[in-house]
Ligand SMILES: Nc1ncnc2c1ncn2[C@@H]1O[C@H](COP(=O)(O)OP(=O)(O)O)[C@@H](O)[C@H]1O
């Protein structure tokens with residue numbers, strides 16, 4: 001077993017710790033949802049989008065990977081088996097941002113994001129460093145003007161951005177995002193996808209993100225996983241995974257997949273099947 005935290009840059013270059021998911025099964029009491037699921041290994045710096053219809057099991061899969069649900073099979077980061085580790089150890093490598101918007105609590109945005117770093121309040125230097133990190137993330141997401149606002153006075157979209165900032169500031173090795181842009185306007189949808197991609201590349205994170213907008217997923221992901229009924233229906237580059245056949249099978253829609261005038265991949269849905 002290799003300790004990820006203590007591996008040197010040289011040997012991590014030699015074997016960059018990919019996230020490997022094999023034969024994963026998970027679900028709820030008497031209700032299997034994810035059944036024997038395996039994915040292509042996810043490499044550092046990669047953004048992989050998980051798409052699929054309502055109730056396909058996307059959130060269940062993310063929760064299982066994060067260790068928040070009982071699961072069998074294997075979730076490895078490099079050589080380290082993550083599944084079954086105590087939650088605190090698991091949480092050091094993997095963070096999960098749920099689909100639900102954060103609770104309406106009477107903390108400021110800045111306090112909430114700093115809180116995610118769990119620094120001791122005794123150490124002034126640590127507190128200053130945490131504050132600087134939190135402010136940096138808020139600036140990247142374009143919400144530093146909200147730093148002193150209370151969470152319970154924000155709009156849904158602003159709370160969603162705060163929740164994302166809270167996750168990003170921890171710089172996890174593996175970032176699991178469940179519909180992070182569902183409440184955001186056009187500007188912030190684009191901004192979040194752009195920043196997540198850049199941060200993933202900079203910090204060598206592995207990002208698995210649930211999205212509903214297929215054109216956004218195609219534009220910002222290295223790879224797409226299409227999930228239906230708890231199983232992988234298609235996996236590959238956006239061009240490989242998002243095809244009219246797959247969309248018809250999975251969403252029961254008649255769709256076209258085309259290049260727009262600037263060459264971006266776009267999905268147009270014409271009818272229900
Ligand atoms: N806490 C739970 N207890 C029992 N069943 C659940 C629970 N959460 C989700 N499910 C069921 O698991 C299936 C997959 O749900 P989910 O993973 O949330 O789907 P998705 O995120 O793809 O919309 C659904 O049929 C849902 O009803």
Ligand SMILES: [Mg+2]
Pocket residue numbers: 058059060099178
């Ligand atoms: Mg979900």
